Amino acid sequence: MAYLQWALFLLALMSCSSAPELYTTTAGAQNARAEPDSRPRRLEPLGEKQLQLLEHPERITGLLDDGAIAEDEIPNPHWQKNGCIACHATAEPVQPIKLREADPNRLCTNCHEQELVEAFIHPVGMAPPDDFMARMPDDFKNSLQEGDVSCITCHDLTIQCTQERFPERKINPLFFRGGPYQTRTKLCYNCHDPKMYERYNPHDQITDEGELITKQCFYCHNTYPDRHKVRSIDDVSFNLAEDLKKLCTGCHPWRPHPGGAWAGSKRGEGPDHLVVPPEKIRANMERLAERQHIILPLEPGTGRIFCATCHNPHERGVQYKPEADKGADGYKRLRRGAREICRNCHDL
Ligand code: HEC
Ligand code: HEC
Ligand code: HEC
Ligand code: HEC
Ligand code: HEC
Ligand code: HEC
Ligand code: HEC
Ligand code: HEC
Structure with missing residues (x-):
């Protein structure tokens, strides 16, 4: 280099x-x-x-x-x-x-x-x-x-x-x-x-005065998402054509998952969650998300689980749709509680 x-x-x-x-x-x-x-x-x-x-x-x-x-x-x-x-x-x-x-x-x-x-x-x-x-x-x-x-x-x-x-x-x-x-x-x-190297924070999307910082959107999106029109992940576009976890892994490592140990796994290790959910899990996801008024988006194109399936990368208030706003700025930005979210997919 x-x-x-x-x-x-x-x-x-x-x-x-x-x-x-x-x-x-x-x-x-x-x-x-x-x-x-x-x-x-x-x-x-x-x-x-x-x-x-x-x-x-x-x-x-x-x-x-x-x-x-x-x-x-x-x-x-x-x-x-x-x-x-x-x-x-x-x-x-x-x-x-x-x-x-x-x-x-x-x-x-x-x-x-x-x-x-x-x-x-x-x-x-x-x-x-x-x-x-x-x-x-x-x-x-x-x-x-x-x-x-x-x-x-x-x-x-x-x-x-x-x-x-x-x-x-x-x-x-x-x-x-x-x-x-x-x-x-x-x-x-x-x-x-x-x-000297304070981390740049792309989740900071609204000023203290409550104004949207539109330039922040372009960190991940390649066109500005019109919040009145967008209905789901399928209506927004990203800076990356594929493998959307890369929107996050430059700043947050995935392995070991920063959330630490998963139940049933050794410290630092864990199941590979970034996969296409089998039919049974997918059915759970859809049924429960609707009931709980949250979203659990999958990666467009591949249908895989990705970081934003579980985490909401936006600041609270950016999303007009209440389901899409859930988890923003909450505990670890999770769309549901750290324990509860497991049950959205697994029968525990
Ligand atoms: C890729 C290079 C490399 C290989 C391969 C390597 N070593 Fe070393 N080893 C070093 C270096 C360099 C140091 C000195 C480290 C220092 O001074 O901080 C060292 C230090 C040591 C020490 C002193 C440790 C201490 O606490 O002071 C021992 C004992 C040792 N090596 C044994 C081995 C044995 C046995 C193997 C093979 C199983 C091995 N090394 C393979 C590079 C290597
Ligand atoms: C063992 C000490 C040490 C560690 C650990 C270290 N650096 Fe450095 N780094 C230096 C020194 C010494 C310089 C030269 C700085 C100077 O002369 O002012 C330097 C220079 C740099 C520079 C060139 C620009 C500058 O600030 O002068 C960058 C960029 C840099 N380091 C990044 C990193 C990154 C990223 C890491 C972690 C992956 C890292 N460093 C870890 C000692 C270290
Ligand atoms: C750190 C990356 C990142 C930044 C920065 C970002 N987004 Fe997003 N955005 C995503 C991801 C990933 C999704 C897909 C997951 C989802 O739907 O929430 C998404 C989805 C959306 C959606 C669709 C939500 C839905 O599912 O209904 C809207 C609207 C949106 N973003 C607006 C914005 C706006 C406005 C900004 C700037 C203030 C912004 N985003 C900044 C990553 C980001
Ligand atoms: C440019 C670096 C950067 C990128 C890219 C980035 N983040 Fe972050 N993230 C941060 C910083 C800085 C914080 C800490 C500040 C905060 O919590 O708002 C953070 C906080 C978080 C947290 C909460 C951590 C905790 O301990 O509470 C989660 C979860 C998270 N980010 C997920 C994501 C996801 C998912 C993406 C991709 C869609 C993403 N981040 C992209 C820098 C980044
Ligand atoms: C200041 C700290 C620092 C120094 C000095 C340093 N490295 Fe590294 N090295 C790193 C970091 C950090 C990484 C991991 C980078 C990454 O994750 O992308 C790394 C990665 C590597 C890798 C793995 C690359 C790969 O593709 O897996 C090799 C090989 C390596 N270093 C060799 C060296 C050699 C040889 C030297 C001396 C000429 C050296 N390093 C000096 C910090 C350092
Ligand atoms: C005899 C050849 C040889 C020597 C000498 C050697 N390395 Fe390596 N090293 C390798 C090879 C081959 C790999 C594996 C590269 C790969 O998988 O892409 C490696 C991998 C690494 C890695 C990444 C670890 C990993 O598992 O991929 C680091 C870090 C590293 N070497 C540092 C060093 C440092 C520091 C020294 C000097 C003290 C050194 N190496 C001396 C051949 C060597
Ligand atoms: C299946 C759901 C799920 C997926 C997928 C997922 N995470 Fe997490 N993540 C969690 C949970 C649950 C926690 C909280 C663990 C705890 O604190 O109990 C967490 C914690 C985190 C934290 C907080 C770190 C800290 O220090 O506590 C970050 C950052 C994070 N995840 C980033 C990511 C990134 C980046 C990806 C994608 C590469 C990702 N996550 C994928 C569920 C997930
Ligand atoms: C968005 C859906 C989703 C969420 C949320 C989720 N998982 Fe998973 N999990 C999966 C999928 C898909 C697999 C891959 C296994 C499969 O194909 O059945 C998996 C695999 C696992 C495995 C490996 C064992 C096995 O059945 O293969 C464990 C352990 C696990 N998850 C624990 C958790 C825990 C603990 C949480 C909460 C922190 C969690 N999961 C949250 C979807 C999810």
Whole structure:
């Protein structure tokens, strides 16, 4: 990524910038990377060829350039009990440990070259200014290399080194130092000042004087919805042609669902709710929504449940239709209570 693109990307991550074009161009990429569940749940054990490659990680980029190996043949040494040799001088490291390279960034760039893996989320090699240092927890400070930020400042390799900690892959797949974090920005605030990056809030749609802030609508809609005419979701249009969860996931992560554990699921995990409801559930949804005077809209085109099926993204008063106004500004913006809403679909 060019520097400018990189900076824009990071700023969008941090502030969820209000510029819609910025938002739509980064949202996809951001999701592909951020969603831990897009990674394979199980790691394949390293094969013979991969173990051989790990003996000389410094040759990997050369082999790639020569076409001797393909990108997907770069061995993944993380969370592997026999992957240690990729970074350590010995196959079975003991204290005091000896790394292959004195400069940890060079350990990583054997495999993570900018062109190979889109890895350079953040620059390295700069010294945190004083106010950053004052904010930083000790283990961030101790991980600086000659005073500079390096790859291992944010990625704590010891998490993926220690077999007893391998199960943490489920909750902290990118082995963030001090992680897991509920949102990425919490990682950023170990160093950056949160006040500098107050989140832009697209749910703020009416001024204190009670006037509609029409420019806010364009954050999600591509034409201004005429509230007198619109009867349902089918009469409005969006900035995204498909996968409407992306209207939200740039600012709110979906996995783990920010609502936390679901009844009957382990902490942080949960059923995949973003699916086409089976006939029985659909019938429940329609019957109960009508009785309770709420709406439970499905994603146009696909008929899937999406974020706005359960959450109302609008400010109270934006919707003229009372059913569509329910949940706006209520508890977690839910169209019904956090427990009650389950029964709109499930026979509990
Ligand atoms: C991708 C690179 C990488 C891999 C793979 C890796 N390590 Fe490490 N390991 C490191 C780095 C870098 C450090 C130093 C971290 C630091 O100084 O903060 C480290 C530190 C350690 C430490 C010291 C931990 C501590 O608390 O001080 C041990 C022990 C260790 N590794 C063992 C292993 C074992 C065993 C494996 C294989 C199962 C392994 N490592 C795989 C990069 C790696
Ligand atoms: C021997 C090659 C190799 C080395 C050395 C290496 N990595 Fe990786 N790393 C990989 C591969 C392959 C993947 C998987 C990429 C993918 O799935 O797209 C990966 C994935 C990752 C991920 C994402 C985790 C995941 O499960 O997808 C992080 C974060 C990461 N590496 C950081 C580092 C850091 C920091 C270092 C240096 C201390 C390092 N890596 C050294 C090959 C390597
Ligand atoms: C300031 C913190 C920070 C530093 C320094 C940093 N990273 Fe990361 N890294 C992140 C964050 C945050 C993400 C997740 C980005 C996302 O969710 O889109 C990430 C993601 C990654 C991934 C996974 C990308 C993917 O597609 O799954 C890799 C690989 C990685 N970093 C490698 C590195 C390497 C190599 C370095 C050093 C050159 C480095 N990182 C330095 C914060 C950092
Ligand atoms: C370990 C500390 C650390 C962490 C964690 C960290 N940064 Fe930074 N970041 C820095 C330093 C140091 C600079 C250079 C700042 C300077 O020299 O003024 C920087 C610069 C930046 C810049 C360039 C613009 C600027 O403010 O100078 C952006 C954008 C940025 N970081 C975003 C992020 C994001 C997004 C995250 C979380 C994913 C993050 N940072 C996490 C240390 C950190
Ligand atoms: C954060 C994204 C977002 C913003 C900002 C937003 N909307 Fe929406 N809007 C949606 C979604 C998603 C739906 C479909 C779900 C629904 O019907 O409520 C929708 C549906 C609607 C509907 C149809 C409601 C129904 O089902 O009858 C109207 C009318 C509407 N929006 C008006 C507005 C107006 C006016 C604004 C600006 C003040 C606005 N929206 C801002 C995301 C947004
Ligand atoms: C640009 C960033 C941004 C986008 C995009 C966004 N939100 Fe939000 N959201 C916020 C902020 C900031 C808050 C906290 C302020 C508030 O509650 O009004 C919030 C609050 C919420 C809450 C309440 C959280 C709580 O703890 O009470 C829910 C639920 C929510 N948003 C759902 C959505 C849905 C659904 C969408 C997509 C249709 C969406 N958001 C799009 C920034 C965003
Ligand atoms: C099937 C219904 C359902 C769907 C679909 C759903 N949520 Fe939720 N969400 C909930 C419930 C219920 C809670 C409240 C949990 C609690 O606090 O008890 C919640 C909580 C939240 C919160 C509040 C976070 C906090 O800190 O408490 C946010 C933000 C949120 N959801 C965003 C989303 C986004 C983004 C999507 C789509 C990617 C989504 N939700 C899809 C039901 C749903
Ligand atoms: C809008 C409808 C809807 C709402 C609201 C809803 N669910 Fe679901 N839920 C579904 C659908 C659809 C599935 C997919 C399973 C299926 O196909 O039967 C599902 C699956 C599940 C599963 C996986 C088990 C199974 O039957 O496959 C659990 C557990 C679950 N939901 C719990 C909850 C809880 C707890 C709540 C309230 C916080 C809730 N659901 C709210 C529609 C909903």
